[in-house]
Amino acid sequence: MKEIKMVDLQSQYQKIKPEVDRRIMEILDSTAFINGPYVHKFQKNLESYLGVKHVIPCGNGTDALQVAMMALDLKPGDEVITSTFTFIATAEVIALLGLTPVLVDVDPETYNIDPEAVRRAITPNTKAIVPVHLFGQCAPMDELMKIAQEHNLYVIEDNAQAIGSEYQCFDGTTRKGGTIGHIGCTSFFPSKNLGAYGDGGAIFTNDDKFAEQLRIVVNHGMKVRYYHDYVGVNSRLDSIQAAILDVKLAHLDEYAASRRKAADYYDQAFANHPNLKTPKRFEKSTHVFHQYTLTIKDINREELQKFLNSHGIPMMIYYPVPLHLQSAYQDPRYKSGDFPVSEQLAASVISLPMHTELDEEQLEFITSKVLEFVNQ
Numbered sequence: 001m002k003e004i005k006m007v008d009l010q011s012q013y014q015k016i017k018p019e020v021d022r023r024i025m026e027i028l029d030s031t032a033f034i035n036g037p038y039v040h041k042f043q044k045n046l047e048s049y050l051g052v053k054h055v056i057p058c059g060n061g062t063d064a065l066q067v068a069m070m071a072l073d074l075k076p077g078d079e080v081i082t083s084t085f086t087f088i089a090t091a092e093v094i095a096l097l098g099l100t101p102v103l104v105d106v107d108p109e110t111y112n113i114d115p116e117a118v119r120r121a122i123t124p125n126t127k128a129i130v131p132v133h134l135f136g137q138c139a140p141m142d143e144l145m146k147i148a149q150e151h152n153l154y155v156i157e158d159n160a161q162a163i164g165s166e167y168q169c170f171d172g173t174t175r176k177g178g179t180i181g182h183i184g185c186t187s188f189f190p191s192k193n194l195g196a197y198g199d200g201g202a203i204f205t206n207d208d209k210f211a212e213q214l215r216i217v218v219n220h221g222m223k224v225r226y227y228h229d230y231v232g233v234n235s236r237l238d239s240i241q242a243a244i245l246d247v248k249l250a251h252l253d254e255y256a257a258s259r260r261k262a263a264d265y266y267d268q269a270f271a272n273h274p275n276l277k278t279p280k281r282f283e284k285s286t287h288v289f290h291q292y293t294l295t296i297k298d299i300n301r302e303e304l305q306k307f308l309n310s311h312g313i314p315m316m317i318y319y320p321v322p323l324h325l326q327s328a329y330q331d332p333r334y335k336s337g338d339f340p341v342s343e344q345l346a347a348s349v350i351s352l353p354m355h356t357e358l359d360e361e362q363l364e365f366i367t368s369k370v371l372e373f374v375n376q
């Protein structure tokens with residue numbers, strides 16, 4: 001059996017190696033390392049894949065979120081609502097910009113932000129909502145867009161984990177995750193569903209004005225070279241990463257299908273188990289399974305992890321501590337017990353190996369070892 005990894009980028013690379021290597025060599029020969037035709041080509045291909053008017057490439061997913069908030073001219077004191085059960089990047093940029101993070105709880109079944117909790121958290125200072133499409137499926141965007149419209153708020157989608165997912169909007173249209181709100185952000189970190197071989201990110205929008213502002217902010221706040229109208233940042237995607245991403249973009253739907261197949265296998269193996277609760281698939285969104293994350297009940301999580309590791313099976317905990325309980329984000333507004341769903345999830349989630357190269361033999365081994373421990 002092939003070695004089991006959380007993410008197997010090596011096996012994936014072997015299948016696209018000739019094409020990737022050829023493109024990298026081409027860039028080395030051209031020396032167009034930054035902002036050349038390769039970045040432009042990938043940008044155009046991603047725009048057409050996503051069905052979005054503008055893609056603005058940038059340095060990474062965290063930058064994408066920061067640039068989005070800067071381009072919307074959010075100011076210190078403005079409140080930004082996001083979920084407490086997520087990766088830190090979202091809250092980090094809110095804090096760095098001097099904005100006020102307002103945390104809310106999530107849905108226990110989908111792990112995504114709870115729109116009713118968002119509604120309750122709105123104050124006259126609220127300016128934006130940042131739903132994170134956690135683990136690969138979209139947050140309830142219809143409800144969130146409705147709330148945003150009623151209260152005149154921006155919606156910035158953190159689509160770092162759900163690129164390629166599709167959402168059935170109430171108006172009957174199907175849209176790609178990250179293209180429903182005012183601005184969408186993504187990451188091309190190597191382990192993401194569309195991963196580079198280094199850092200990368202992108203920002204999406206259908207709005208020409210926002211696009212213009214986003215392009216100014218990522219480029220040192222300048223529209224005309226060496227004339228700086230705004231305080232900006234330097235955030236770029238390099239040509240080698242863009243070329244690799246362009247090769248992988250052509251496989252993205254097939255990659256999502258492989259992930260879904262692995263998830264189906266897990267779902268079936270663990271169905272109706274009293275100690276295991278498989279992740280719910282939200283009927284309005286396709287799931288691209290950035291992670292296969294389930295919850296356990298009456299099982300010692302550390303012991304399970306040790307047992308699986310001893311059999312060569314990696315297992316991760318995404319995420320062990322919700323944002324409001326992180327030391328760096330201590331805030332008198334929040335205390336332990338305030339977000340019971342997130343706290344319960346943080347204590348009971350496990351993530352199993354999930355990538356495009358899992359084969360049936362590996363899946364059989366992983367599920368049988370999980371069940372062996374759980375049933376003992």
Ligand SMILES: *Cc1c(COP(=O)(O)O)cnc(C)c1O
Pocket residue numbers: 060061062063086087089090132158160161186187188189200201
């Ligand atoms: C990975 C990730 C980010 C940050 O992306 P980087 O490219 O690592 O900066 C932001 N939000 C979420 C939900 C992520 O999973």
